[in-house]
Amino acid sequence: MSDSQKFTISCHQCSLNGLCIPTSLTFDEMDVVDAEIKRAKPLQKNATVFETGDKFTSLYAVRSGALKSYTLDLSGEEHVVGFFLPGEIIGLDAIDEGQHPTSIKTLETSALCEIPFDQIEALSKKIHNLQTYMYKLLSKEIREDQQLHFLLSKKTAEEKIGTFLLNLSGRYKDRQLSPTLFRLPMSRTDIANFLGLAVETVSRVLTRLQRQQVLKVDGKEVEILDHNQLCLVAFNECPNG
Amino acid sequence: MSDSQKFTISCHQCSLNGLCIPTSLTFDEMDVVDAEIKRAKPLQKNATVFETGDKFTSLYAVRSGALKSYTLDLSGEEHVVGFFLPGEIIGLDAIDEGQHPTSIKTLETSALCEIPFDQIEALSKKIHNLQTYMYKLLSKEIREDQQLHFLLSKKTAEEKIGTFLLNLSGRYKDRQLSPTLFRLPMSRTDIANFLGLAVETVSRVLTRLQRQQVLKVDGKEVEILDHNQLCLVAFNECPNG
């Protein structure tokens, strides 16, 4: 198999699994899009993809692994902005100013697809669904940020952590992975930082939920034992009544 | 002057002041865009523009006034998601799902331009700068939400309110209004709700900042007396060293 063939195949996977463009691109259109997506580049744990202030040229689709985005304030304190799992797109916050407002680091060995943004701009004028996809992708991020806003401003520590776990669970489920048994790719410190809590609080809540038979926690391994109860903790409500 | 002429003129203002498309549309292109923007519709105080779950068809550019977006949780509690001032665009969070995740109410008499989204989609394939503008607009919102995330998860009540006031100040300044003397269009309750604080805390912080000669507060009228000091309160830092 020639190198360019492998490339095309890997990039078809990008379109289908990585970029997740959901519908109705023709195969020809997919080829055009794929041709612009650069080969996935593998990165070790703790590698920096880009840093605050770096020039923005490309979006990145996560193929495998997990990453965090963060900023540093003047006193050097880290602020975790979000986490990225396979299938998610990195860099949407950088389009506006042409430089990245956040830094990105891998939390474990990861692979990314680089997608030059000027190509997206050019192609999205020709391929209607790609433009629609981009608008929806950006809009979805805004909507999710609003939910996060609610989480951070109104919820207790227990609700925050419950919601966080359910969110991760849902994202794993979307990727055909187990929604009840998974591994936290990030440290307790990162979780605490992201949720605006102290590490100690995260630790305490997790052990409390474990004592209550809602979770089983072993280091980074988490098993959701009682999904309904976890929903109650997170939302004060339960999907089945 | 014919009705259609008036329409065009009002809509040129939309492009320049309302939509704030910053650069390089030709006059012909502006005419095309403007032709699709519906006449500003005036709304009284406390009017509902749309509600959670309503079908999404248009974005709205604020021409005058002020609005808030909010959701209601199951117990009927309101959660204020954000505020909109003249020149800002409402509805970006609705593109993804095709229905509005939030409700919008006017905080005072306001006027909006309705911009059908299918027209934006169609035109942004023809007019490069419009597509770029839309990408940047959406991206900017994401970036600002990240800053809000930081505000809510890490800052104290005083820092939150200081930052909130400076944010408003900046937005008024962008609109050629006084950045030091302005009127809060929203109630203390809305501010508290938005920032994840109790009304009492907002009230206390405002009076404290007034005692410290940082602000002058009279009901909804606010005057920033000591901008540097307010920056210190908000960010622990001061623009001039």
Add this chain to the structure above:
DNA sequence: CGGATGGTTGATAGTCATCAAGATGGGTGG
């Protein structure tokens, strides 16, 4: 004038941060 809404002020209590110390565990080098 009186009720309603919104805002301010005071007293108390609860949640969570902070400080401190111990436990666990993964990685490295001897």
Add this chain to the structure above:
DNA sequence: CCACCCATCTTGATGACTATCAACCATCCG
């Protein structure tokens, strides 16, 4: 292969910030 070490995590004790409860004041409007 083991021992050590550093980072991460957990657990406990204390205290601070801010929510809550309660009362009072101002303003608006019928």
